[in-house]
Amino acid sequence: MSFGLSVVIVLCLSLPVFSGAGGALFAAKLAWISGIGFASYRVFRTGRVSGWRSLFFIILAWAFILEFKATLLGLSGSVWVTPEIREVPYCHIAIVSTFLNHLYYQYLALMSGHWLKWSPLAAGLLFWLLATLSIGQGWCSWACFYGGLDTTFSSLRKEPFLKWFHLPRGARDFSLALLIAVMLLSLAKTQPVYCLWLCPLKISTGFLDPDTVIRKWQFAIFAAAGILFVIALPVLIKKRTFCAFLCPFGAWQAIVGRISPFRVSINPEVCTLCQQCLKACPIYAIDATGVKEHKISSYCNRCGDCFDACPTGAIDYSIGKRLSGTPLPRILFLISAWLIGGSVSLLFVPSAILKIIRWVSSGFHG
Numbered sequence: 410m411s412f413g414l415s416v417v418i419v420l421c422l423s424l425p426v427f428s429g430a431g432g433a434l435f436a437a438k439l440a441w442i443s444g445i446g447f448a449s450y451r452v453f454r455t456g457r458v459s460g461w462r463s464l465f466f467i468i469l470a471w472a473f474i475l476e477f478k479a480t481l482l483g484l485s486g487s488v489w490v491t492p493e494i495r496e497v498p499y500c501h502i503a504i505v506s507t508f509l510n511h512l513y514y515q516y517l518a519l520m521s522g523h524w525l526k527w528s529p530l531a532a533g534l535l536f537w538l539l540a541t542l543s544i545g546q547g548w549c550s551w552a553c554f555y556g557g558l559d560t561t562f563s564s565l566r567k568e569p570f571l572k573w574f575h576l577p578r579g580a581r582d583f584s585l586a587l588l589i590a591v592m593l594l595s596l597a598k599t600q601p602v603y604c605l606w607l608c609p610l611k612i613s614t615g616f617l618d619p620d621t622v623i624r625k626w627q628f629a630i631f632a633a634a635g636i637l638f639v640i641a642l643p644v645l646i647k648k649r650t651f652c653a654f655l656c657p658f659g660a661w662q663a664i665v666g667r668i669s670p671f672r673v674s675i676n677p678e679v680c681t682l683c684q685q686c687l688k689a690c691p692i693y694a695i696d697a698t699g700v701k702e703h704k705i706s707s708y709c710n711r712c713g714d715c716f717d718a719c720p721t722g723a724i725d726y727s728i729g730k731r732l733s734g735t736p737l738p739r740i741l742f743l744i745s746a747w748l749i750g751g752s753v754s755l756l757f758v759p760s761a762i763l764k765i766i767r768w769v770s771s772g773f774h775g
Contacts, residue, residue, distance in 0.1 A: 410453070411450055411453035411454040412450060414449070414450075414453050414740065414743075414744065415446045415447070415449045415450035415453060416446070417744065418445065418446060418449050418744060418747045418748060418751070419442055419443065419445070419446035421748055422442045422445065422748065422751045422752065422755065423439070423442055425755075426438045426439065426442065426755070433763055434759060434760060434763060437759035437760070437762045437763050438755060438759040440759070440762070441754070441755065441758050441759045441762065442751070442755070445465065445747060445751045445754075448461040448462075448464065448465055448747075449461075449743065449747045452743060453740075453743065457713075457716070457717050458712070458713025458714075458716055458717065458743070459689075459712065459713045459714045459716065459717045460717070462550065462551065462712060462713055462746075463560055463564060463712075465750065465754075466550060466551065466556060466557040466560055466750075467557040467560055467561050467564070468557070468754075468758065469552075469554055469557050469750065469753070469754045469758060470553075470554055470555060470556060470557025470558050470560070470561070471557065471558075471561070472754070472757055472758040472761035472762070473554035473555070473757050473761075474558075475761045475764065475765070476757040476758075476760055476761045476764070477757065500604075500610075501537065501548075501553070501658050502555070502603070502608065502610075502656060502657065502658045503601055503603070503604050503608075505588070505592075505657055505658045505661045506588070506591045506592060506595060506601065506602070506603035506604070506657045506658075507592070507595045507596075507601045507603075507604075508592055508661075509592050509593070509595065509596040510595055510596055510599065510601075513596065539749075540552060540749045541662070541665060541666055541668060541669060542668060542669055543669065543745040543746075543748075543749055544669060544671065544711060544742065544745050544746050544749055545662065545666035545667065545668070545669025545671055545711065546659075546662045546663060546666035546669075546707070546708070546709055546710050546711060547666075547669075547671070547710060547711035547712075547742070547745075547746050547749075548662055548666070548749070549652055549656075549658070549659050549662055549692075549710040550710035550711060550712035551711070551712075551746040551747075551749060551750040552746075552749050552750040552752075552753045552754075553652075553658070554753065554757070555610055555651075555656075556649070556652050558639050558651070559638070559639045559640075559643045559649045559650060559651045559652060560643075560649055560691070561643075562639065562640050562643035562644050563643035563644070563647050563648055563649055563691055565644055566644065566647060568647070569645060569646045569647035569648075570644065570645045570646070571645050571646050574645075574646050576693050580654075581653070581693045581694075581706070581708060583654050584653065584654055584655070584656060584657065584659055584660040584663075584708075585660040585663070585664075587654075587655070587657055587660065588657035588660040588661055591603040591607070591657055592657075603657060605627065606627065606630060607630065607634060607655065608631065608634075609631045609632070609634040609635030609638065609639060609651070609655075610631075610635075611627075611631055612628065612631040612632060612635060634655060637650075638650045638651040638654065638655045639651045647691070648691050648692065648693065649691040649692050652691075652692055652710070653691075653692040653693055653708070659692070659708065659710075660708075663706075663707040663708045664707070666707070667707060670728045670729065671711065671726055671727070671728060671738065671741075671742045671745075672705070672709075672726070672727045672728070672729065672730055673705045673709050673711060673715070673724065673725070673726060673727070674705065674724070674725065674726075674727040674730060674731060674732050675702070675703055675704075675705060675723055675724050676723045676724075676725075676732050677701075677702045677723075679721050679722065679723035680702065680703060680719075680721065680723040680724075681720075681721055681723075682697075682702075682703065683720060683721075684697060684703075685715075685718045685719060685720060686703060686715035686718055686719055686724060687703070688718065689714045689715050689717070689718035690709075690714060690715050691710075691712065691714055692708055692709075692710055692712075693708070694706045694708040694709040694710065695709075695715065711726070711742065711746070725738070725739055726738045726739045726742045726743075728741075
């Protein structure tokens with residue numbers, strides 16, 4: 410059964426690939442799809458989600474960095490920069506933080522009769538809606554091309570350096586407050602405030618403000634936020650702190666992602682309150698304030714880390730709020746997650762693989 414489910418995933422991901430051109434990129438896409446097939450097979454076969462998902466997620470994120478942000482690494486003019494012009498995918502973090510602006514501009518476009526100019530954004534919206542219906546908040550652990558960055562650093566150690574650190578009560582809602590603030594400020598200033606002042610992922614791209622002094626301040630803030638939330642804190646406390654606290658899209662998905670039928674649920678009859686799930690959860694999505702049961706919050710990213718950490722198998726995917734006692738919810742969610750994440754990764758991972766091969770080859774011949 411595990412092999413058959415993986416074959417279904419491979420076939421679904423391969424169909425659009427075979428409709429395109431051949432060549433090296435075609436071969437790289439097939440190789441990557443085969444890798445996804447193997448990873449999904451191991452997840453289905455072993456029942457352990459976290460390890461293979463994390464590996465896939467980390468590769469996805471760093472391939473995106475190599476493919477679209479090569480200038481950050483000083484690789485401009487090298488094998489990384491190819492003659493063709495590549496479109497950077499719409500940044501879901503930027504779109505969400507300026508959502509009210511998009512609504513306003515869409516209204517103006519509609520009133521002026523130029524709504525067709527918004528068709529690419531509408532297509533991106535439809536894909537996001539499909540992904541949200543399919544996996545909900547799981548986007549943040551299966552398809553986000555930034556989330557694998559702090560996952561990388563939070564995975565470097567088996568145990569956190571700061572074992573004594575505990576999140577203050579209510580602090581997990583900071584990302585929701587941040588989302589509301591940047592949406593209102595962006596609308597008031599008609600500028601992407603989050604992109605201009607907070608997002609560490611902008612460090613490798615052009616700054617929008619022409620003033621040199623302001624650009625230096627932007628760079629300093631981006632660098633500080635990146636070092637603290639993407640690298641230092643994930644290493645120190647073994648949590649995905651950028652995704653948990655500094656990403657407005659995570660808060661957005663915590664609200665909108667509820668339209669997905671999939672949940673992560675705990676069986677209270679099997680749970681021993683050992684709190685291993687709390688230690689394993691990378692985004693503080695499990696509430697243990699009550700002494701009788703643990704609760705999964707809406708911030709849950711469906712990553713599966715708590716599944717593998719639970720010694721009694723009390724946690725699993727569910728349709729609705731209660732576990733069904735059958736493997737069907739897990740199977741349906743994992744198929745959806747691999748398909749959504751795999752579709753996103755095919756936009757840039759195969760191309761990044763080719764560039765790595767060319768870079769290695771040029772080094773041998775250079």
